[in-house]
Amino acid sequence: MVKRLANFLKHSYLGLVLLFMYAPIAILILFSFTDSRTMSKWQGWSLGAYEKLFADGAVWVAVKNSVSIALISATVATIIGTFAAIGIYSMKKRRRMVIENITQLPMVNPDLVTGISFMLLFTAIGFTSGYLRMLIAHITFNLPYVIFSVMPRLRQSSNRLYEAALDLGCTPMKALTKVVIPDIMPGIISGFILAFTLSIDDFVISWFAAEGVQNISIYVYSIARRGIPSHINALSALMFVVVAALLVIVNLRSIKQEREAEAQANKLRSK
C-alpha cells in the first residue's frame, strides 16, 4: 500500500504540482467562453464575453494605462537604477553596505504603507495629475528591484574589465558604456522584466497613489464589487495568453541562440 502510494507520487508528483498551479487559470479560460454572470453554471459555448470586452472602451483605457505605465516606469527605473547600482558599487566598502541596505529597505515595506505615503506626499504638495502620480509611484517602487538585480551582476563582473577598457584608450564614461554596461546587461534586462511585471501587477500602491486614473487592476476591482462580469474573464484569459506567448518566444529564442553557438563551435572543432 505504502509502496503503491510512493510509486504513484513518483510518477505523478510533477503532474500534481502543475495541476494545482494551472487549474484556476484553466477554469478561467474555460469560463471566458461561456456567457454567464455567475461562474457556478455552464451555459454553453459562446464568444459573447469577448464581444463585450472589445466593445467596452473603459477596459481599453485601463489596459493602455497599465501597459504604458509599466513600459515607461520600467525603462526609467532601469536607467536610474543601473547608474545608481554602479555608483553604489564603486563606493568604499562601509558606505556601500549602508547605502545598499537603505536602497533595499523599500522592498520589504508593505505596499499599503508605500501607497498611503505616496498619497499623503502627493496631496501635501498639491500634485494632481493622476497619470503622472501613478507613473512616479511606479518608478519609485521599481527602483530598488532594479538595483537589487543589477548589483549581483556587478559583483560578478571583474573590476579588471573596466581597467582593461581604460588601458585600451576608453575614457571612464566610454568604459562604462562600452564594457561595463554590456557586461552587466543580463542583470539590467532581468531588472527591467522584474520592474515591468511588478508594475503591471500592482494594485495597492496604484490605488492609493493615483487618483481618477485606472489601470487594469483598479478597473477590475472597481467593477468586480458587483460580481465579476464575464468580459473580465475574457480579459484575464487574453492577458494570460499574451504573457505565455511572450515567455515562449523568449525561451525559443534563447534555445535557438544556444544551438547556433554550439553548431558554430562544432564547425570550428571539426576544421
Added chain:
Amino acid sequence: MESNHLIELVNVTKEYSGEKALDNINLYIRNGEFLTLLGPSGCGKTTMLRIIAGFTMPTNGDVYLDGKRVNEVPPYKRRVNTVFQKYALFTHLNVFDNVAFGLKLKKVGKKEIQRRVESILELVNLKGYERRWIDQLSGGQQQRVAIARALVNDPEVLLLDEPLSALDKKLRKDMQVELKRMQQAVGITFVYVTHDQEEALTMSDTVVVMNEGKIQQIGTPQDIYNEPKNKFVAQFIGESNIIDGVMLQDYLVSFKGSAYQCVDTGFEPNEPVDVVIRPEDVDIVPLGSAPLTGVITDVVFMGVHYAITVNCNEFSLMVHTTDYVPVGEHVSVQILPDAIHVMKKPKTLDESEAIEATQEMKAIEEGMDAEEQ
C-alpha cells in the same frame, strides 16, 4: 635623467592599509628594453605594473614616462598597454572585436583594422577563431587573445603580467620565442612579470628580482644567475647549495672546516658569509683526485642530467652531472675557485624563511582562486 630612460620610478612606495606592497623602489627602464620582474607571489610585481599603467597611484614617490611625471595621468592617456594576469577579456564581444577594441577607439579605418587584427591573430596562432565567443575558448587561447588585444595597438610600452602562465610547456616555449621576436622587431619596451625563473632568464635583457616589495637585485640574466647578490636571489634563481662560511681573506673562503680558493674580494677579514655553489658547477671525480670526499646517497634522473646528493661528512652537496654514479659509491668532489660565489649575509630577517612563507601564500591564494571559479 637620461633620455633613453623610458620609464623611471623614483622612491616609489605603495601601501595598502599600512602594509607596504612596494617599498622605496628605484628603477629605470630603457627604451626598447625587455625587462622582467621576477619574484615570489605577493612580492609586489602586479602592483608595480599597475602603477606604471596608471591604475593605482603610488603612496609616495614619482613615476616618469618619457621624462614626464605621470603620477596623475589617467591610464587612457598613457601609451601603455597591459596584458592582465586574469586576461580581463570582454565576454560580450567575440575574439575579433576584443582585439579590434583599441583600434576602433582610435578611429582606425575598417580595412586597416581587419588587416592588423588578422595578422596579429595569426601571430598568436588563433587564425580562424575570429567569430568565437570568449567563453568558447580554452584558458590558453584566452591568454593569447589578451596578448593580441594589447599588442595590436603598437604601444610604446607593453606590460605583461604572467602572460604565458596558462599555456602548456611547448606552446609556452613557442610564445616566448614569438614574443621576444616581436619585441625586437617592433622595438616595443616590454615589462614582463613572471615567477618562472627560467622564463625570466631566457627572455630578458634585464631581470629585476623582487621580494616583499623590495628590489633584491637588478642585472642581466648572466649577472643574476652567476653573481647572485644575496641568499634570496641565489635560492630563487636556479638550484643552489648555500652554505654558511667565513671569508678568511681576499680570494680565500672557509666553510665546513676547510679553506677554498675563490674569486671574491672586498669582505672584512673573518666576515661571516653565505657561500653559493651551483650544482652544475661541481664535478664528481674519482676518489682521491680532489680534497673533498663523500658518499653518494641519492641519485635522481632528471631527463638531461642526474641530480646526485653527495654526503660529505658535515654537509650534503647537490651535484648535477650527466654521468651516472651509483648510490653508496665513495667519491671526491671537485669545487673550482670560480664555482664558488661568496655573498654578504642579509642584515635583517632570514630571507629563506621569507621565500618559504611567500610560496605557502601562493599555494593558499591559488586554492582560493580555484574556489572563486
